[in-house]
Amino acid sequence: MKTKRERxxxxxxxxxxxxxxxxxxxxxxxxxxxxxxxxxxxxTPEFSAEVLAALVxxxxxxxxxxxxxxxxxxxxxxxxxxxxxxxxxxxxxxxDVDGISSHLVxxxxxxxxxxxxxxxxxxxxxxxLEDGYGISANLVDRILAETPLPKVIISADCGSSDExxxxxxxxxGIDVIVTDHHALPIEGPPPSAYAVINPTRHDxxxxxxxxxxxxxxxxxxxxxxxxxxxxxxxxxxxxxxxxLLTYVALGTVADCVTLxxxxxxxxxxxxxxxxxxxxxxxCWQAMRERLKIQTFDAQTLAxxxxxxxxxxxxxxxxxxxxxFMQASDLGSARTYLEQLDQDNQAxxxxxxxxxxxxxxxxxxYLQAGCQSLVLLLEQGHPGVQGIVASRxxxxxxxxxxxxxxxxxxxxxxxxxxxxxxxxLREALQGVADLHPDLFIRFGGHRGAAxxxxxxxxxxxxxxxxxxxxxxxxxxxxxxxxxxxxxxLNAAQLTLATVAELQALEPxxxxxxxxxxxxxxxxDSWRLVGAEGQHISMRLVPLDAPEHSGIASIWFYAVDMxxxxxxxxxxCLEVIYTLNANTYRGRxxxxxxxxxxxxxxxxxxxxxxxxxxxP
Numbered sequence: 001m002k003t004k005r006e007r008x009x010x011x012x013x014x015x016x017x018x019x020x021x022x023x024x025x026x027x028x029x030x031x032x033x034x035x036x037x038x039x040x041x042x043x044t045p046e047f048s049a050e051v052l053a054a055l056v057x058x059x060x061x062x063x064x065x066x067x068x069x070x071x072x073x074x075x076x077x078x079x080x081x082x083x084x085x086x087x088x089x090x091x092x093x094x095x096d097v098d099g100i101s102s103h104l105v106x107x108x109x110x111x112x113x114x115x116x117x118x119x120x121x122x123x124x125x126x127x128x129l130e131d132g133y134g135i136s137a138n139l140v141d142r143i144l145a146e147t148p149l150p151k152v153i154i155s156a157d158c159g160s161s162d163e164x165x166x167x168x169x170x171x172x173g174i175d176v177i178v179t180d181h182h183a184l185p186i187e188g189p190p191p192s193a194y195a196v197i198n199p200t201r202h203d204x205x206x207x208x209x210x211x212x213x214x215x216x217x218x219x220x221x222x223x224x225x226x227x228x229x230x231x232x233x234x235x236x237x238x239x240x241x242x243x244l245l246t247y248v249a250l251g252t253v254a255d256c257v258t259l260x261x262x263x264x265x266x267x268x269x270x271x272x273x274x275x276x277x278x279x280x281x282x283c284w285q286a287m288r289e290r291l292k293i294q295t296f297d298a299q300t301l302a303x304x305x306x307x308x309x310x311x312x313x314x315x316x317x318x319x320x321x322x323x324f325m326q327a328s329d330l331g332s333a334r335t336y337l338e339q340l341d342q343d344n345q346a347x348x349x350x351x352x353x354x355x356x357x358x359x360x361x362x363x364x365y366l367q368a369g370c371q372s373l374v375l376l377l378e379q380g381h382p383g384v385q386g387i388v389a390s391r392x393x394x395x396x397x398x399x400x401x402x403x404x405x406x407x408x409x410x411x412x413x414x415x416x417x418x419x420x421x422x423x424l425r426e427a428l429q430g431v432a433d434l435h436p437d438l439f440i441r442f443g444g445h446r447g448a449a450x451x452x453x454x455x456x457x458x459x460x461x462x463x464x465x466x467x468x469x470x471x472x473x474x475x476x477x478x479x480x481x482x483x484x485x486x487x488l489n490a491a492q493l494t495l496a497t498v499a500e501l502q503a504l505e506p507x508x509x510x511x512x513x514x515x516x517x518x519x520x521x522x523d524s525w526r527l528v529g530a531e532g533q534h535i536s537m538r539l540v541p542l543d544a545p546e547h548s549g550i551a552s553i554w555f556y557a558v559d560m561x562x563x564x565x566x567x568x569x570x571c572l573e574v575i576y577t578l579n580a581n582t583y584r585g586r587x588x589x590x591x592x593x594x595x596x597x598x599x600x601x602x603x604x605x606x607x608x609x610x611x612x613x614p
Contacts, residue, residue, distance in 0.1 A: 002397075002481050005483055006483075006484055006485070007032030007033070008031075008036060013031050014031045016049075017056065020053060022056065025486070026500060026501075026503065029504060029514050033511045034055070036483065037261070037420060037510065055263050058267040058270040058271070060268075062263045064206055064208065068204075069216070069223075070196070070201050070203055070205070071197050072197055072219075072223050074194075075194070075197055076223050078175055080228060082152045083233065084231075084233060086120060087120070087152060088120050088150040089121055089151070091106050091123055091154055092124040092125075092135060092155045093106075093124075093125055093155065093157055094125075094133065094134070094213070095125050096254070096255070096309075097310055098213045098251040098252075099156065100313075100322055101247040102157050102217040103123065104322070104326070105214055105241075106154055106156060106220075109241055109244065110221075113238065113239060114225070114234060122150055124143060124153070125319060127318070128313050128382070129382060129383060129407070131407070132407050133450060134159060134161065134162045134165075135155060135165040135176075136162075137165060143169065143174075144172055151174065152174065152176075154177045156216070157182075157251075159176070159179075159193070160182050160185070160198055161182070161184070161185050161190075162178075162190060163187075163193075170193075175194035176192070177193070178190065178197065179198070179213070179217050180196075181200065181209075181212055182444060183425045183445055184198060184201060188202075189201060208262055208265075210257050210258045210261065210262045210264075211252075211262070212251050212265070214248045215248050215252060215268060218244060218245070218247075221244070222240075225238065242275070245268055245272040245275055246272050246279055249268060249273055249276065252269050253301040253306065254301060254305070254309070258508075258509055258510040259298070259506055259509055260509070269508070270505075270506055273296055273297065273298065273506065276296045282329055282333035283325045283337075286324075286327075286333035286334050287300075287305060289334070298506035309340065311347040313383070314343075314384055315343050320339050321340060323336055324337055324339075350381050354377060354380050354384055354385070354388045357380070358375050358388050358391075361375045361376075362396065366398075370398070370466060371473060371477070372398050372401075372465050373401065374461055375392075375401070376403045376404075380405075382405070382406070382407075385404050386402070386417065386448065389401065389416055392417075393417045393418065397419060397478050399424060399465075400418075401465065403458070406452050407452075411440065411452055412455055413450075414451040415448075416449045418448070421472070421478065422472050423472065424446060424447060425446060425449050426468075428451060428465075430464070431465055431468055434464045434467075435464055438464075439451050439452070439453050440452045440453055440454065485514045485515055485516055486514075488518060493591075495580055497578060498580045499580075501578060517575045517576075518573075518574060518576075520540055520541055520571070521545065521569050521571060522537060522539065522569065523537070523538040523569075525538075528553075532558070533558050533559070534558075535593075537552045537553075537554065550591055552574075552592070553591075554593035554596065571599045572598055573597055574591070574595075575593070575594045577592045578591065
């Protein structure tokens, strides 16, 4: 069972947050998210008044100027020349949601906003299973076989680690402008690229290295718009690119970049969602129909829109996802969405099977006290291995690398996910430093990374990865836990509290949806769902036994609790989120249960194992 840990709190910081207009509960929620990462690293963070205001009140005015990105003026000048000379421009992006979103931003900006004819624009999106990630050899082969060749290629959400293939393109007379957000290799930016726009560059003064690839692409297009106006190639009254923030919001949320430490990410997601909810584009309309909703929030993007787009690239050709987002009419959008839905269902089945196999394979290493997992799934699907890694991180609380057979003969493909305490890209760099011959290539960021390597005995990788993880942990020991915010009393369990929490959106990575805990009597329960795997129940707060009970739902509960223990009036400690559930035109409070276990008596309590000392 996971340990319950209360998020850190600092009274002085909470007071400053309340001075910015937050309620005491909102300040508690915000405070916990600002301090969690630094508390895990045993640091005492400092937040200026400007930073706090920008985080609490997301506004586009907090965006840093695009020209602060290294190589931006050079890249803008080259693209302006290409547009003026009517040269063919290639758009090469990753196949995930961030990559597809980046593709949409660049294509629509160049074609619809800047007037470049569509025959002068070429789309290049690699096939996950046939080409692999980034500017791959297969993708470059196809580009170099074209007539005429593009004169410029813009990469987005990839390219920082692809010097070998960029060198081939450059040798053919193609200028490659890399836009990316992934960590650069230790050697630095690819030298054969014409320009490398990446906020993680050590020589880049842009103040926020956490932005997603689609945001880097949007900043590039915004800087290009300004330059085209100055050069007289675009009217000063030309529309701004704010409408394209719909795609930036989608890619930012789906790529799981921080929404807790970045004012820029919070601003673009906030404003992007406002635009999505006003946007009549067929892709958004079709999704509203499918989900039977009127309004998108960050959770809709993260758990509904994102997985459907990602599922296509995990299992097949990613262009169907691009065509869905570009659909010009509702009928076409519905058709593409149906295909994405089918892919997503297939992905879920594959994921479930692989996760079960991986969990069984993990047991010997967990029993041995390992602080990391490196697991080979010989029959695993390479398009789903990252999700499986994340499932094991959730279950066991340790960084996890999942390997499957690679694209090239005699290779493995690796995908990893991590916990808050361990920077995964740095851990893989440590492995590469110990064994320079181990990886063919690798890349990623704090929470996720990927690599390819020659087939071999995995002992060296396991030992080196474990050592690098332990080096980051120092004396800390990992174990699975749930971060909770507060113990709400019965008077706080209202729709008004739900509205209070909704005002803090968007929620996402490092600004997670609030989780609360409390003790309840079980008034009644029943199994629901097609296979009876969920539990619907009414819970009565122990501090208000006269309460009529609160409707609650616990998804997949039968896998987590023995239903024989759910006797009348049993007492439960419950970890939950608050939700407003609307049914037949009426809205009522609902608890969405994350976990629960029986307690012996009303006064029983489980001690918190985590405290923060400012």
